[in-house]
Amino acid sequence: MEKINYNLKISTTNDYKKIIKSCKDIYLKKSKDYGSAWRILRLPSITDQIFIKAQRIRSIQEKNEKKIDEGIENEFIGIINYCIMAIIQLEIDNDEIEIPTNKLEKLYNQYSNETMKLLENKNHDYDEAWKEMRISSMTDIILMKLYRTKQIESNKGKTIISEGVKANYQDIINYSVFCLIKLLNL
Numbered sequence: 001m002e003k004i005n006y007n008l009k010i011s012t013t014n015d016y017k018k019i020i021k022s023c024k025d026i027y028l029k030k031s032k033d034y035g036s037a038w039r040i041l042r043l044p045s046i047t048d049q050i051f052i053k054a055q056r057i058r059s060i061q062e063k064n065e066k067k068i069d070e071g072i073e074n075e076f077i078g079i080i081n082y083c084i085m086a087i088i089q090l091e092i093d094n095d096e097i098e099i100p101t102n103k104l105e106k107l108y109n110q111y112s113n114e115t116m117k118l119l120e121n122k123n124h125d126y127d128e129a130w131k132e133m134r135i136s137s138m139t140d141i142i143l144m145k146l147y148r149t150k151q152i153e154s155n156k157g158k159t160i161i162s163e164g165v166k167a168n169y170q171d172i173i174n175y176s177v178f179c180l181i182k183l184l185n186l
Contacts, residue, residue, distance in 0.1 A: 012123060013116070015181045020080070020112045027081045027108060031101045038085050039097040043165070044153045046086040050172065051146045053078045058143060061136050073183055076176040079142065083169040083176075087111045090166055115170045119177070130178045138175045145172050 038046070053075040060066045088107050092099075099107075123130075130138070145168045152158075152165050 012128060012181070013120060016116055016119060016177050019177045019180045019184075020116070023077050023080045023084075024105070024108050024112065026077060027084065028101060028105055030081075031104050036097060036099045036104060039089070039099065041085075041089070043086060043089050044150070046082055046089060047146060047149050047153060047165075050079050050082045050086070051143070051150075053082070054139060054142045054146060057139050058136075061139060073180060076180050076183070079176045080173050083173045084108055084111055086169050087115075087166055090169075112173075115173050118170050119174045122174070130175075133178070135179050135182055138179050142172050142175050145175075 041049075057072045057075050060072055084107075088104075088111065091111070092107075148162070149165050149168045152162070152168070157164065
């Protein structure tokens, strides 16, 4: 049996934490600017926001040009933050629109840490296969997971055998983090 280099996994976890810290910083600054107005959105609307960002990334990858002066890195950050918002929408069962920034930060930490733990578990089992994947392939997987999420939403959240929407959002976060690690050469 080949010996596993555990330093690679530590590096992935550290890189993950750097990416999430940067995403959270943007999220909190926007929360101070806009409050939590996004709470008015129904879950399918948040899913569509994520879809728009993922579709723009794929479009830029295919056309190899962009006409808006914003790179795909910002779109992956947006995807991560919208996925966290979606998970918050799933988990908080009230109609409260305004949530104080300090509470939003705690929720962000809770769900990003939970998602990081999922990443660590999958990364262990898949032996960091993502490092050999293309960013374009991960973009396609993100889009596939969004189509799955839309189907589950159309089925009123009911699944027969599949994971629910939360698991899809968490996978989308993790693939987006992987893409950012590769794009930023961390």
